[in-house]
Amino acid sequence: MQQATAVVLAPQDAVEADLLCHAFVTSGKRDRLMPMPPEVETLLPGVFFCDPLDGLSSGAAAAVKVAGWLHQLAEQPKPIAASVDPHRCRACKTCIDICELGAPQLVGEEPQRHSWIDPMICSGCASCAARCPSGAITAGDATDEQLDAMLAAVLKADDRNAGQKAVVFTCNWDAYRGLEAAGRQHASYTPWIYPLKVMCLGRLNPGILLSAFYLGADGVLLLGCAPEECHYTFGNQRAQETFDLTRRLMQLLGHANKCLVLDRIAADDAESWVSKIQTFMDGLNGGGQQHG
Ligand code: SF4
Ligand code: SF4
16 A cells, blocks of 8 residues: 655635745746646646635545545556666665656665655656666666667668668657647658657656667657646756757767757647758758757
């Protein structure tokens, strides 16, 4: 049996709502915590919100949501949640600093003290797995080895392709929905891109991105959610940090001729998807300069 506590925020008025927002929201965006009615869920797991202008109905809705959330206690932990191997963990606290949801915590006594990720809170972005210096965290969606295997599979020699090969990492949210929208609309774009979906671009690390180049990609495009729309609130920032570090590493390793781009896209925007893919491929075929 797992334990969890739900919090229902019920401000009396807009002023109190703003104070609560500032106390809880790390992105600085009010609408992260207070979605428009009738929504009562926030992006913080276990934190619910009652609209002060409609306390009666939003209170009832919050009660239903809380009941549903707590009901998960009777279920198995979310398969998407990251997990820690306590034997590899060095209790360095990196994961605690990375996760703005507060899912990892140190448990146990020295010398066996180690991190543990609360599966009720973890939303599976895997940003912590990308940065654990001990490789102690396993991402819920795909391990590094599985991502490497997927890269190798999509980049294996293809005699039909005389042009440049590009891997497009998409997050599971706005970017992937852009790809799906393009598919639904039968939009036309180059077949020489190889899309790979991860839950969040924050899940990637320089090792995975460099692997793509070593396995044969001429370019790597990272497509994530639009600014301030990150499903995990902090994944966009983690992706930017990884991108900046990888670019520096590429220059040091003599791969400055390879093309690595980080871009964002709104959900369901098929036109933008096609345009960004085309622009990226044009840049790749025109010399492959790195840009951000
Ligand atoms: S980042 Fe890795 S090694 Fe550090 S505390 Fe978390 S799980 Fe342990
Ligand atoms: S996977 Fe994401 S949400 Fe889960 S503990 Fe790691 S950083 Fe936090």
